Every structure is written in C-alpha cells, then in structure tokens.
Amino acid sequence: MAERSFAKEVEHLRLRAGEEFHGEGILAITKALLQCGVGYVGGYQGAPISHLMDVLSDAEELLGEYGVRFEASASEATAAATLAASVHYPIRGAVTFKSTVGLNVASDALANLASGGVTGGALLIIGEDYGEGSSIMQERSHAFAMKSQVWLLDPRPNLPSIVKAVEDGFELSEASNTPVMLQVRIRACHVTGSFPAKDNKRPPMTVAEAQNAPRRDTQRVVLPPASYQHEQEKIAKRWPAAESFIRERGLNERFGPEKAPVGIVLQGGMYNGVIRALQRLGLADIHGETSVPLYVLNVTYPLIESEFLEFCEGKRSVLVVEEGQPDHIAQTFGAMLHKAGSSVKLAGKDFLPMAGEYTGRVMLEGIGKFLHAHGAELLPDAARAPNEPQSSKPDTPDLSGVVPPRPPGFCTGCPERPIFAATKLVEQELGSHHIAGDIGCHLFASLPPFEIGSSTMGYGLGPASASAFNAAGAKRTISFIGDGGFWHNGLNSSIGNAVYNKADGVIVVVDNNYSAATGGQDILSTRAPNASRSTGHSIVDAVKGLGVKWVRHIDRTYDVPKMRDTLREALTTETEGPKVIVASSECMLNRQRREKPIATKAIKLGERVVRPRFGVDEDVCTGDHACMRLSGCPSLTVKHLDDPLRDDPVAHIDESCVGCGNCGEVADAAVLCPSFYRADVVHNPRGFERWLSGFRSRIIARLQARRARRRLTFDEVSA
C-alpha cells in the first residue's frame, strides 16, 4: 500500500474528448499513455516518479479494461527489459523510473534494446532527480541517450507540452525504430495544470494477442553479425529518420522575433525559468511573449544541425541554457558552428554555472550578464542598470550560526531507529567497526544522532561494498541493506556474493515490509495483503536458500536489548561465512495509515482498544539528553521547565508519539534513566477491567493520601 492514494484522481483518467483535464504532471502522463493506446506499462518507484507508479497501480483496474498490462517491475533493469515486447510486435509500451540511478541499473537492457531497435513505440519516462530536493548523486541522463543512441525528450514543464511529448515520443520511436526517453524534472512531475482531454484508445494489438501469435526475427537479436549491422543501421537509417521526424513535425519550438542580435537556446525543461528571468529583466510578458528569440529544445538528443544553424543566422551571439554537466549540448553546437565556419559567438557555461541547479537567481544573473555583454541594446533602461536581486537589507542579522540544519531523518516511531541505537550500543562495547550503508530510509543513520555507515554504493549493494574487507582475523564489518534493496539487487550482488566468497562480515537486512523510502510500495516480502501481487515471501528463507548458515530473525526491532545481543553474537561467533540478521518491523508510516482509521472506528463502535503513548517524568529527567543521542525521534523533544533551579531543557514527548517503545527500550538497554513511562489508555474497557482499575485506584489514592498527611507537599494535585 503506497503512501499516497490516487484512487480519486484516477477517475480523471476516464475523461473523454472535449473535456478538460485538471491535475498533476504525473496524472497527465498516465492519461496521455491511455490516449496513445499503450499496450503495457511497467516501472520501478523512486522520486520523482514514485507517484507515477502509484497512479498506475491505483489505475490497474482501468488499465485492465483496455487490455493494458501493468507490471510493478522488480528493478529498473526489469522495467527496461520489459520493453522487449515492442521489439517484434507493433505494441506501444512505456516504463518509468528515477534517473540517473535507474538508468544506471537499466543500462544493460537499454543498450540491448537500442541495438536491436523496436517496432512498436517504446517510451522510457525518466524522473530526473537533479537539484534541490534530490536524493541521489548529481549526474545527467543525457550521456545515456548519447551512448546508446536513444532519443531524449525534455518538454517544456507544463501539462499540454508534457502530454504532447508522450504522443510525439511514441511516434518518433516508431518512425525511427528507436526507444525514446522522456525526461521530466522533479517539479514538473508535481506541477498542476490542465489540458484538453482526448478519448482513451484500446491498443491496436494487446499483449495477449501477441502471446497467441508469436513472431521472431533473428536480425533483431543482439548477436554477431546482427549486432554490427545494428550499429550501421543506427547511423544510416534510424538517426536520419529521427532527424526528419523532429524537423518535419516541429518538435522543437521557436519563440520571439525572427531578427535579433542575440538568441537563447534552451532545454525544454528550462523554459519557465528562462521566461521568468526575461520577465524580470523586462524582456518578456506574463504570457511568455519575449523580445529575445528562443529556440526551445523539446528534443535534446539528437540535436538538429540545420535547425540550430538557421536559428543562429543573423545573430551575433547565442546563449545555450543547459543545466548540469558536462555541457554535452553546448559542445555539440560549438562543433556545428565551427564546422559551418560560422562567426556566431556561442555562450553557455561562461555565463551560467557549470554545475548545479539553474534556480531563479542563477538564471536571472546568468541571462542578465549575457545580455549586458552581447545584447545590451535589447535591455530596457531599468535593467541596463546593475540588476542584482536585493537579497535583504544590509542590516538583517546573519542567521547562519542560528538556524539549525534540518536534514530528512527517521519518522516518528520508525522501526529502524532501534536497530541503529543497538548498533551504537554494541560499538560502545566492542569498539568501532567498518560499517557500510545502503540506499533506503536506513541511510539516514549516517546523519546525527547515529552517524552510522560510511558509504553508499548503490541500491542493494551495501554488503557488496564491504566485500573487500574480509581479511582473516581482522575485525568484522557490519553492512546494512534494506528489504527494498535486498529484492532489487542485493539477493545476488550482496548476499550471494558474500556466500560465494566466504565473507565473514555481518549483514543486517532492515526489513520494514515495504519499499519505504520511495513511498511505501509493496515488495515481495510485504506482509499486508495485496490482491493483485504475490507477497509474503520470506527474506529469511531466501537467505537460507542461498546457503547462509548463520541467520537470525528479529521480529520486533524495538527490542533493543535483543537487537544488541544478536549483533554482539554475530560479531563474535565462531561460525564462518556471512552472518545475516533480518530485523523486521513494519514501517510506522504505513502501519499508522493502516491501523489508525481501524482503531478510531473500533473506539466509536464501543470495542476495547488500547492506545499506547510514552511520557517523560519531567522532575525525574535531569536534562542530559543522552536519550536523544540514541533516538532522534521527532516526537521525543525538549522543553524548558518553569524552574529557576534548572539550567538545561528536559526531555518531553509530544502528542505525535505513536507508542513504539524505542525510548523506553533505549533507556533500559543503555541504562540511562528511569524517566520514561508508557501510558496505555484503554478505550471502552470491559466490566471487570473497569472494576479492577477502580479498586486499584482507590487503594493507591488511599496510600497517597496517607503519605501526604505525614509530610509537607508542595505540588498541587488537580482532581
């Protein structure tokens, strides 16, 4: 069950011609796929296209009505390989994943797909996770397009343009027998807008029809000599076909006057940012009418030489706005101009930064500087004066030492927190170890307060990244891997590798029942029921099946002492080979989403429900904050007491507590302090329970009154 449900929005996917579609970018993409008669879709979740997978998943019934097959692929490689269905059959297929990490994983399948070429339109919708809010290394997908020669669309970030890019993408793919990548950036995925809907189309050939009438063509298999032929075909046939399609269909756009001393060439995705900069410089209006000519590359690969040279004609200078590095586009354009013997000056990364996101400020400054240098006559008087954005009054105090950093971290009640608290405790006993991290929520452990994990090499590659450290007699390594990473890649690359190479390290599989970091999608070992997928498969069995001898399963990670003792045993046991601990507890976000409404309803219906929450006795707490250093839970916070005798704030648990128990367990395991208590509030208690509680309360109250009579009491007791 994913973090966000699109059950309501999915109804918009039924809109017909003549109606207006309103919604987010990802929904628009799904609608466009249906309008294009797609035959199958697949993909792997990950920001920023996680929600696209969730939409597809929630739309499964609708997809079924059209005979469209939907796969929640095991990995991006699986997703890309799925497109093989379009190699021999005229079926349109689309897969989606985040990039560049997804393309890294998928690149083997993608290269094979690109070599043989496709018959039906094959579209890869890639969520470019770059810039602010990105969770991955900063690279470009562009290089993958270049190396495998698949075409790359980068549409303007508005719904009509994105929908059109889906349509164009399929047609371009079919016209050039080449897979096409459609790149959407983070904010474009979530941008809201509208477009005129068309009727959904049934695929002309469904996957069922293809299965019942199989075809094959040895020439399409990537095997010599066919593979040599493929390379020739790419250059001699597919590329020219793509070029003429792009040119004839006008996929790239031009805005502004025909004649001007300067112009700007930009990736489609940069369009709104460039227009905003021109608006602020007084060179464009609210609708995007511009007095600087723009050449918008909705297709960033291949680049159309003739179109570009036409745009450059009569201009002194042209600025290329290309986000990220290396500047592949500018380099190609530079070579084109040089070859054509042109005198047009090409500007780009000399006015704009080589690396990093092109934010509003970067665009305004870069384009402003370019125009000052090369097209000053275009600038209105006001803008010709120095145009630095006024950041703040000079006397605004500097807050850099005040505002604390706030990186993402474990959620309230996260079951992974106690695993790392236990690891910290074991390290206090046995000293520090080399600890390898992996991709997933558990990577947050590398930040304070845990500071556990020194590397991350790729999804499911945590234990693999510790594989060099297997020297005999040396301290064992600890490596972490999530259940998502385990099924994605880790089963073979990490666990199988460790077994085969007789690795001696400790592997902790952090099993929260979902692919949690990407939004809580179900995976093979998910325990909650799933009507359309086969779940409930045991990680422990899988690990044993690979030949791991020492396996321990912890079914409640909140048991910090047990977690600590198991880790200690793993680090000290005589048993040879990898030591695998599967630490399982359900992702608290998902669990709350599942259980909270049920509990609320049950309370209303008069059923007995126990709701746990933790508390801190503020007069017992001494304000050392040792508990925070082993927790970092958002609900475990601090407050200043109304007491002149106390210097430091004391621990305090706010109302967001879900009663997971980590703080109490940690206080016990680390022998911290007796301040924590758990309050279980029983709603609708049964008769006997109520009587027993009343009986106890009366005796307790009598004892308390007895003591109060015999001593001085200063605190007020409210009834």
Next chain:
Amino acid sequence: MTARPGEIHSQMAGVIKIAVLALGGQGGGVLSTWIADLARRRGWLAQVTSVAGVAQRTGATIYYIEAAPDKGRAPVFALSPAEGDVDILLAAELMEAGRAIQRGFVTPDRTVLIASSHRAYATAEKTVPGDGLASSEEVATAAAIAAKELVLFDMQKIAEGAGSVISASLFGALGGSGALPFPRSEFEATIRASGRGVEASLSAFADAWARAEEGETSKQGEGAPGTPRVGEPQGPAKALEEWRRLEARAAALPEPARDMAQAGLRKVVDFLDPAYGAEYLDRLDRVLAIDSANRDWALTDMAAKYLANAMVYDDVIRVADLKTRASRFSRIRGEMHVSGEHVLHLTEFMHPRAEEAIGVLPAKWARWIEARPRLFAWIDRRINCGRRVRTDGLFWFGALYLLAGLRRYRRSLRRHEIELEHLERWYALALDTAKRDYALGVEILACRRLIKGYSDTHSRGTSKFDRVLSALEMLDGRADAADWLRRLREAALQDEKGEALEGALKTVKSFA
C-alpha cells in the same frame, strides 16, 4: 508576436508568488492546494509545485504557488521561488522562517512573512548535553527587519486548541494579513470544499485570522522560564510550623538571592524534611558571611541554586517518591487525555544496578559490601537488568511506595554519605577560593551543573566535573581564572564525550 520592452514588466505585477516552507507532516501540501483553489475560485489561474520524496521525511520542504488573474491566455509561471522575488512567504515553524530569510526569499521591498513562532527542535539542538536550543529572538529580530510586513505568532498552539493542524491556522493568518485580495467567505468556502476535518479547520482558521488581523506579533520569550509556581504547602501542623520558620529565614536573605533560595528551600524540604531545609539554610549562611552587597550577592545566588541541586541528588528513593505521587498520576491523566471512561495502565522502564541497590543500605553495611568486589559483582548480576514495572498495579506501586518511605532513614544510608561528602568538598573549595578570588568561587559553584543523570550518565557527568575542576591548580592565581573556568564548563556541555572539553583543557595547559 514581439512584446515591447519596458511596458511588459508592469504586467508582471499581476502575478502573486507564494512560497510555503514546512516540515514533513505539517500539511504544507494541503495548504498550498487551498491557496491555489482559493485563487481559482476567484477566477484566477494558479499553479502549485512541490518537491516530494525523501525531503518529506521530517526534513524541510518548499511548496510554491503562483497565481494571476485569468486574462484569457495561459501565463508562464515559474516552478520554484527565486531570491528577492517572493510576495508572500508562509513558514510553518520559526527556524524555517529563519531559513527563508537566510536564503533570500524574504525581502523588505515586497515580502509579507507569515510565520508561526513555535519551535520544532532539530536533532542538532536536542542532542547537546547542555542547552543547545537555537535563539528564537535572533530569528524574530531578523524577520522584523527582513520582511515588508510580519505576522508572527504561535499558530501551532491555535491549531492544537482547535483540534486541527497548523495548515489551517496558517491559512487563517494569510487571510487575516490581508495579503491576498480575496474575501473571507471564499477562504472558508475553500476549506469547506476540501471536505476533511472541516469544522476543526474552520475554527483554527478563524482564531488565526483574528490574531493576524490585529497585526499582533507574539511577544518573544513565550514559554521561557518565568517565576516558579508558588502554592501553600500542605502537611502536618508541626512540619508546617517548622516550614514557616524556614520561610522566614529565607525571606530575610538579601534580595538578589532570595527568590533562588526560596525555590531551593522548597526543593530540599520536598526531598527530605524541614530539618534538611535548615541544613540548607545553614550552608547558605556560610556563604553569606563572606559575601557582600557590593558584589551583588552573586556568590550567594549561585550557592542557593547549586546547593539545592546538590543536596537533592537523584537516588532510587527520590525516583520512587516522584513516581508514586498523586500529583504525578493526575498530571499523566491530563496529558494523556484520560477520562473516567478509560482505564490507564502505567509501565515504568527501570534499570537499577548494584550501585543503586547498595546505595539504599545503611552506610556501614554498604561499605562492607563495597570492600568485597566479588560479592559486589554477584549482587550486580542479580540486580542489573531492565525491569518493566506497572505502577498502576498494587504490587509494584506498593514496592515503590515502600522504597519511597525509606526517605526518612536517608541520613544513615550509603548514598547520602557519598553525596554529602562530595558536596562538602566542593562547597568548601568554592568558599575558600572565593575568599581569594570571588569570581572564581562563583564559577566553581556553577560547575555543579555538570553533574546530572543516573548510572552511566551520572558517572560521565561527575568525571567531567572532576576534569573541569582539575584545571583549578593551573588557573588559580591568574586574573582570568574565572573566565577560563567558565569556558571549560561551557565546553564540557557541548558534546557527550567531552572532546570540546579536552581541547579547552589542552589550551589551558599550553599557557599555564
């Protein structure tokens, strides 16, 4: 097709640019959808963007909205806020407002800053052993300078009061600020149309609207320590009589130290009995004798604070006492919203060690055991384990109740002996030093702040205390000795392991 330069820029004035800075789970998505829906209800065109993904896992997230009146043609909106180009900035937490100012999103020429003054503390603030909380005042001051208009009050409290979430009170504050040209009825209709938790949202919305309309910004220091709660003590007549005598003695103390001494007196009497209060005042008299008004009684004030803290050490008797009090039970019932229809179970997480158990034995017996390490270890193996005890049940309540009853024998118990010995050494050192170097004496007293916690935490605190005071030999006689001791103490509070302290000690060694 070509727009003429110059006249165009004025058209941009029609676009309103709104950024929302929120933490994951604060409803930033709901708020930005409301704002866009509101604009659309008025026939405007609006666009919302956000960055989802891991940034939402408790981290800071930015939502961005642009809206403009519909002139029959689609405008080109930007997808993210730009420095110096934001009209309205909503911050769902004070430090997020600070972050917005830092990033240049709040500028005096145009930005209306609407921020909640409440704090959600970041991990970096919470893990400091001392007080690591960021300064709200500095951000509030900066906000007043950086913004064109500022609406700043505790919107979290308003939301909680209405049983809603902060997105509703932020929406109300936005309306009340008058920054958007839309009538109140449309704001409310937007909330109604969204469908969930409507009544609670509307109530939070209305309260926040009223606050914002008044143009009120919150007084800083809300929730900061103020005067202690003062209520008349209850108890047996004889004890009350003794208390009044003690109270009179404390009231006769010089003014700057009086409040602290009164608070300290209550604390020590609450810990043991009125006689212990008399001991406290006797000790204070010793400091009074060497203090004077022209020093502003700083030494007495400091002694009043830390003597009380030292005399009220955290032993198992105190824990048992605090855990079994009626006031505690009623406080928990209030905090957990327990009414007569509910049943409350209370589970305590205890982990006593041999030290704690032996601490409540008569001093002589305890010393006998302590002299036999093997016996001590044997006891530790029996005692030292985590215990979950139910204090709503009669057995464990009774056990803790009896343990708490040992307080009247405290003076003869081992822990008391240890603590008082330590206290006397420290106190004598401070007073002796103060005669030579007044300021240094004050700082020695203040070092008591380092000792806190239980078990390992307590030993770590004590060891830091010893290490800081170990510098005295090197510092004594120097004119800046007090200043250096203060620096050492502050360093000791910065991190758990005492790395900052080690560094500071090295510095002292280098010149001493």
